[in-house]
Amino acid sequence: MHIRPADDRDAPGMSGVLLDIIALTGRMRPHDEAFVRSHYITNPDSIWCSIALDDDGMLGFQSLVRATPGNRYGVPQGWGIIGTHIRPRAHRRGVGTALFAASHHAAVQAGLSSIDASIGADNPMGLRYYEAMGFRTYREGDGIVQKMLTLPAQAR
Numbered sequence: 001m002h003i004r005p006a007d008d009r010d011a012p013g014m015s016g017v018l019l020d021i022i023a024l025t026g027r028m029r030p031h032d033e034a035f036v037r038s039h040y041i042t043n044p045d046s047i048w049c050s051i052a053l054d055d056d057g058m059l060g061f062q063s064l065v066r067a068t069p070g071n072r073y074g075v076p077q078g079w080g081i082i083g084t085h086i087r088p089r090a091h092r093r094g095v096g097t098a099l100f101a102a103s104h105h106a107a108v109q110a111g112l113s114s115i116d117a118s119i120g121a122d123n124p125m126g127l128r129y130y131e132a133m134g135f136r137t138y139r140e141g142d143g144i145v146q147k148m149l150t151l152p153a154q155a156r
C-alpha cells in the first residue's frame with residue numbers, strides 16, 4: 001500500500017470510491033468529480049487529504065479540513081473535521097489506520113487542538129473505526145454521533 005497527498009488526477013478514482021461506498025450502504029451522497037475537487041482536492045479550508053493506492057488502483061482517501069464559522073455540525077473553530085472513505089473491497093485491511101497516521105501528523109503540524117468526526121448513528125463500521133483511532137463521543141442527536149480526539153498540548 002502506498003499513501004500520498006491527493007491531487008487533481010485523483011478525482012475520478014476518489015469519485016469511484018464514493019460510488020462503491022454508496023452501492024454498499026445505500027446512502028446517497030454527493031460523489032461526482034466536481035464535488036470531489038471542490039470539497040477535497042482544492043478546498044481552501046483543507047489541511048490534508050491523502051489517498052491510499054495498491055497495484056489495482058485506489059483503495060480510499062481521508063480528508064482533514066479546518067472547522068470554519070457556520071460549519072454544518074457546529075464544530076468549534078480551531079478544530080479539524082475528518083472524513084474517511086475506503087473502497088469496500090479494501091475494508092478491514094488497515095487502510096483507514098494507515099491514512100489516519102498521516103492525518104494525525106498533519107493535524108499536529110497544523111496546530112489543531114482537536115479533531116471532530118461526525119458519523120451517522122446508523123453507521124456501526126464508522127463508529128467502531130473512529131473509536132479504534134482513539135475518538136470518543138462528545139455530542140449526539142438528529143441521527144449523528146460526533147466523536148472527538150484531543151491532540152496532546154505539548155504537540156501544539
Ligand SMILES: CC(C)(COP(=O)(O)OP(=O)(O)OC[C@H]1O[C@@H](n2cnc3c(N)ncnc32)[C@H](O)[C@@H]1OP(=O)(O)O)[C@@H](O)C(=O)NCCC(=O)NCCS
Nearest residue numbers: 084085086091092093094095096097119125126128129132
Ligand atoms: C469505516 C472505515 C473508514 C474503516 O476503514 P478500514 O480501512 O476498514 O479500517 P481499518 O482496517 O484500518 O480498521 C481499524 C480498526 O477499526 C475498527 N473497525 C473498522 N471497521 C470495522 C467494522 N466494520 N466493524 C468493527 N470494527 C471495525 C476495528 O477496530 C479495526 O481494527 P481491527 O481490524 O484490527 O479489529 C471504512 O469501513 C469505510 O470507509 N466505510 C464507509 C464510509 C464510512 O463509514 N466512513 C466513516 C464514517 S463517515
